[in-house]
Amino acid sequence: MTLLQKRRIALGSLFFIAGLCFASWASRIPDIQVKFNLSEAQLGTLLLGLPIGSLVALPLAGWAVHRFGSRKVILASAAGYMTFLPLIGFSDSIFMLIPVIVIFGMIGNMMNISLNTQALALEDSYGRSILASFHGLWSLAGFTGAGIGAGMIYFNILPRIHYLFIAFIVASTILSAKSFLINESKAGGGGGLVLRKPDDLLLRIGLIAFLGMLAEGCMFDWSGVFFKKVVEIEPGLVALGYVSFMGAMASGRFLTDRIINKIGRIKMLQFSGALIFVGLLLSVLLPLPVTATIGFLMVGFGVAAIIPIAYSTAGRSKLYSPGVALAMVSTISFFGFLLGPPLIGYIAELFELKVSFTLVAITGLGIAILSSVRLEVFK
Structure with a gap:
């Protein structure tokens, strides 16, 4: 096995534990709600801590990666995950839990930016696209984390013990992977906090990522509702x-x-x-179990490439360092992920869910148009 292959496996394992930590937290949210006797509204308010933390970390992440290098930020944020995930389980009051969740959200985005910066450096060494496969490992970790969580719930294992088990996996992965991470040289281009106007390239790719994340966030939160209310599928297949x-x-x-x-x-x-665009229109115009499922499969394949390509393109900005460029694009796209799901609800309240999903379909058309006009921006 070559050194490049070892580096790729090591970095892939860190992408995996990042997804595993997030999925492990998410799998026990119902238990957290019961533990603190939270209403749906109170739980929703608590869950805002995660995106708030993520948003706060965005300008800091680019600066930290530029200042200290992605390797150090990866190791620090992985250690943070290892520490703060169990702290969620050990929190005995809501006043302790809220800041822990905010910091957990900050750690998640610090790790996101630093992992993707490291992946771009490795991609340059390979001389071909490999970034999407790392995002695939993050997604695979989501399924794994959900499965582990379901098993822990089945055997009545407390969240704190569950989270300690995940922390052990994180610690073992850090020790195995750290020697293979790249100590990349400081990139050219601007560093500093990400509080400035992006150039034409970052603005264009940021808008594409915004539309992609808006569609992704809507599909995460509203797929089940669409199949229940529009497709009117039998209850046992709502999750399809x-x-x-x-x-x-x-x-x-x-x-x-x-x-x-x-x-x-x-x-x-x-x-x-x-x-x-086509997948969502198919689901809206022919809301039958078979056609809607095919449509949702098309949307999943469509969404898969958007963020990896956006990050890979942004990381090659000639004006900003990779960490700062990634943070800029993440900041723009993050608002799509936040705004999309509530927007669906508001539009559905005024009209109907079919209208909401038709408007989400237009995001796909927007992505196609933005990547077809003034192509010199991407050069």
Whole structure:
């Protein structure tokens, strides 16, 4: 096994534990709600701590990666995950839990930016696209974390013990992987806190990522509702839409690199946007179990490539260092992930859910258009 292959496996394992930590926390949210006797509204308020922490970390992450290098930030944030995940389980009051969750959200985004910066450095060494496969491992970890969580719940194991078990996996992975991480040289371009206007490239790719994340966030939160209320599928199959979308997105990320290396990033973005647009229109116009499932599979494959391509393109900015460029694009796209799900609800309240999903379909058309006009921006 070559050194490059060892580096890729090591970095992939760190992407996996990042997804595992997040999924492990999410799998026990119902237990957290019961433990603190929270209403749905109170739980929703508590869950805001995660995106708030993520948002706070975005400008800091680019600066930290530029200042200290992605390797140090990866190891520090992984150690933070190892520490703060169990602290969620050991929190005995809501006043302790809230800051822990905010910091947990900050750690997640610090790790996100630093892992992707490291992946870009490794991608340069390979000389071909490999970033999407790392995102595929993050998605795969989501399924694994949910499965472990379901097992822990089945055997009545407390969240704190569950989280300590995950922390042990994180610690073991850090020790195995740290010697293979790249000590990348400080990149050219601007560093500093990400509180400035992006250039044309970052603005364009940020808007594409915004639309992709808006569609992704809507599919995460509303797939089950769509299948229940629009497709009117039998109760036992309500989760089919979500599983179809998630499965296609996860598997699509393992195929994306191979396709990109054959047809290029721009054509892949155009194809992805078309898949999102056609898949959602098919589901809206023919809301039958078979056609809606096919449509959601198309959307999952379409969404799979958007963020890996956006990050890979942003990391090659000539004006900013990779960490800062990634943080800028993440900041823009993050608002899509936050705004999308509530927007669906508001539009559905005024009209109906079919109208909401039709508007989400237009995001795919927007991605295709933005990746087809003024292509000189991407050069």
